[in-house]
Amino acid sequence: MTQTPPDNLETLRKEIANRYQTLSPRLKQVASYVIDNPNDIGLETLSVIASRCNVQPSTIVRFAKAFGYRGASDMQRLFRNEILSASPAPSYSERIRQFRKRSDEVDWLSPHNVLHDFAESNIIALEHLREVVLPADLEKSVELMHKAHTVYLAGVRRSFPVAAYLAYSLSHVEKRAFLLDGVAGMTSEQSWMLGPEDVVIAISFRPYSDDTAAVAERARANGAPLIAISDSRLSPIARDAAVCFEIKDAEVRQFRSLTASMCIAQTLVISYAYKYGAEKPKIGDERR
Amino acid sequence: MTQTPPDNLETLRKEIANRYQTLSPRLKQVASYVIDNPNDIGLETLSVIASRCNVQPSTIVRFAKAFGYRGASDMQRLFRNEILSASPAPSYSERIRQFRKRSDEVDWLSPHNVLHDFAESNIIALEHLREVVLPADLEKSVELMHKAHTVYLAGVRRSFPVAAYLAYSLSHVEKRAFLLDGVAGMTSEQSWMLGPEDVVIAISFRPYSDDTAAVAERARANGAPLIAISDSRLSPIARDAAVCFEIKDAEVRQFRSLTASMCIAQTLVISYAYKYGAEKPKIGDERR
DNA sequence: CCAGGAATGAAAAATATGTTTCACTGCGCA
DNA sequence: TGCGCAGTGAAACATATTTTTCATTCCTGG
Structure with a gap:
């Protein structure tokens, strides 16, 4: 005590x-x-x-x-x-006025403002996302994942977190998933095994990574269906894709966000899990 | 009367x-x-x-x-x-509860509905985020990163994408950054070198990873400042943190999102870059 | 100036709330 | 196996708070 x-x-x-x-x-x-x-x-x-x-x-x-x-x-x-x-008991209008004033005074360079801008543009990107994604593409992707023996994930640099997330969460809903992560530069060695019974999810944005494009090409050559997450239907990985999600992510001061890409990734996993996956994704999950 | x-x-x-x-x-x-x-x-x-x-x-x-x-x-x-x-506007939990109620009314979630729900709850999470994060915490973090010789990133499982993103993007704004990724199970071997001149960014959510907690503990022992990104000030990694960002990420059907965490990560990098980072991205390099 | 009634203060009664006690459970340890 | 103990839930107990009651005061109109 x-x-x-x-x-x-x-x-x-x-x-x-x-x-x-x-x-x-x-x-x-x-x-x-x-x-x-x-x-x-x-x-x-x-x-x-x-x-x-x-x-x-x-x-x-x-x-x-x-x-x-x-x-x-x-x-x-x-x-x-x-x-x-x-709360020194000021009236409502007073509080609102003060809030306005505060946000007007912020200097445009502060980290807080960066956060504000970022949150804002991510929100816009998400709103855009849910409008442009075709339900049919989502359903088709879920079916492809379901039928696949193994899901392979390809994504490097900026796209790596998305691929990593997919690998992690898919395996947690008991879908066999491997990250073609190129540890020890083995990406091409890892991808020879792709086959028609698998599916590849490739994530890449401009400027496109040669590694990821190579995986996509290998998938095509081996007859493995490809789900592409990219910023254009014209990107190297989108060319031969069975499904292509064209994602316009937020951009603040030249930095592109990953929010929309992550959102699509999560949607795929959850939709899959809901339809085919194990019912209980986690153990020991504390609830509030 | x-x-x-x-x-x-x-x-x-x-x-x-x-x-x-x-x-x-x-x-x-x-x-x-x-x-x-x-x-x-x-x-x-x-x-x-x-x-x-x-x-x-x-x-x-x-x-x-x-x-x-x-x-x-x-x-x-x-x-x-x-x-x-x-006082705190409708609280985050309150808004989520209300949203839940609405989306519970649809009993079968098509992939498209999942996307919709996910986008919606991510938006709520982002709106919440920008209200609760303290500007001072952001600024302090930027200063810590600036003064640090090296930034070490710790995050596994669900948090790994965030850590990976930070490692990637920090090194692209010319900040020395290493991912304590535990490849070959070497997390503890990698973390002995932490020192007071470094800074550790640890990311962990319930149920907390022992590995990440161990890194945080090691940071404390070695006198390295710690920036925690977690879901509660009570988490093991938040205990000795110099700065703790308490992130309430969206949750749909037991699946937690990463949107808000990624948003904070991006904000940190951009704020750092804006204040201290290299002015120009390297030629021919992917946009950050 | 004196009813009569509304307004008030004080204190009793009723209720709600906070605190303590105690018995029980589950667990580590000899 | 049995002991001891920290942790816990339930209920008894004590206290604080609200509500009611009632006697008194104050004002108004005859």
């Missing part, structure tokens, strides 16, 4: 984070809830907080005592004060 | 204003206090509100009843709800 109960929210947060590992399971539940829903702690009664954490009221008291307070009320007082000091 | 108790703060305000003249002196006192200190009404107990108005607790009850509520508690609930809904 702590000797010095934290007297402001920030230090309490840190203290909880530090000691989280050492807490008992129930106290961990409470800890997460306290961190995630500070308002509730201040506003609701013990029993409703308790039921929201799936815990007994007494556990909340134990939690508070574990952090040095004399009781749960003691701790709640802290959160109430925080609410009181955080 | 009013038949219809106002069910939101705005109408209650109007109602009070309308009837103010007709109220008894004590009720007028209460009325002014209620108008001026809405937070107190929600947060404090009747007796402290009463004493702040120089009034008896019973008067507060009378006031509430005069406006149609069944008791003072009834009226207080209104103010609490107002505080809950006003």
Whole structure:
């Protein structure tokens, strides 16, 4: 038990984070809830907080005592004060006005602004994506994956994360998937084995990688169906593809995002899993 | 006594204003206090509100009843709800819950529906992201990366794509970056070299990987600053982090997305590049 | 000046809330 | 196997808070 109960929210947060590992399971539940829903702690009664954490009221008291307070009320007082000091009760219009002002003052170079721009343009890219992708392409891809003995993933450089994600998540829904990752420069050695019973998902964007194009070419030569994720139907990998997803990803200051590509990848995996995959993708998954 | 108790703060305000003249002196006192200190009404107990108005607790009850509520508690609930809904906008979990409800109504998810849902929840996640990330955290991270001799990336399984992306794009803006990728199971062998002059970016989500946690622990032991990208401040890697980005990524049918994490990763790289990075991409190189 | 009734304060009663206790479970360890 | 102990849930208990009651005050109209 702590000797010095934290007297402001920030230090309490840190203290909880530090000691989280050492807490008992129930106290961990409470800890997460306290961190995630500070308002509730201040506003609701013990029993409703308790039921929201799936815990007994007494556990909340134990939690508070574990952090040095004399009781749960003691701790709640802290959160109430925080609410009181955080919102000096200005009117709504006042708050809106202040928010506007703040975002106008931001200098355009700050990281925060980069984040804002990035989030914004990713959002636009996602909205675009769901409009232009043809349902038939998705269904066809799912069928190809289903019929395939093995799914091979090809993608390097900027596209590598997408390929890696696909390899990881497909194998987690119990679809045999291999990443042609070119470790030790073995991409071509890895791809001789492609056959008509497999499927290749190749991901590549301008300027197209020779490696990935070679895999696509090998797939064509060996009769393996190809699903292409690319920025143009004219790209080297799209040429002989059974399905081609033409993805326009967001671009901020010359940096292209991967959001839309990742979104398509995830959609493929989930659609596959939903239709054919193992029902339980993960074990030990904690729910809130 | 009013038949219809106002069910939101705005109408209650109007109602009070309308009837103010007709109220008894004590009720007028209460009325002014209620108008001026809405937070107190929600947060404090009747007796402290009463004493702040120089009034008896019973008067507060009378006031509430005069406006149609069944008791003072009834009226207080209104103010609490107002505080809950006003402070952090609709919370992320709330928005997700609402979205879930909508998409649950479609019982069979075609691939196209999956895409739609995925795009939608990624958008929500991105909107949430840009609201909760602290500019100071971004700036601090950029400074840490700048001062570091080398940036080490740790992330496995689902987080691997993010780490891979960071390694790739950082080295393309001429920042020395290595992926602790555990090829040949060498993660721990790779991480002994971390030192105070470096920085580690560790990415891990529930259920947390022991490998990544070990790297974080090693970073701490060796005095290397740590930037954590995780889903909770309570995660093993967040404990000793100099900066922790708490990312709530989208989740559709148990599958968690990477959109928000990727967005943060990209923001870090671009912000770094903008402030310190090489001005021009290398000739003939893929756009970053 | 004196009813009569609304408004008020004080305190009792009712209720809700927070805290403590205790018995039980599951687990590590001799 | 049995002991001891930390962790937990349920319920008893104590406290705080709200609501009601009732006696008193204050004002108004006859």
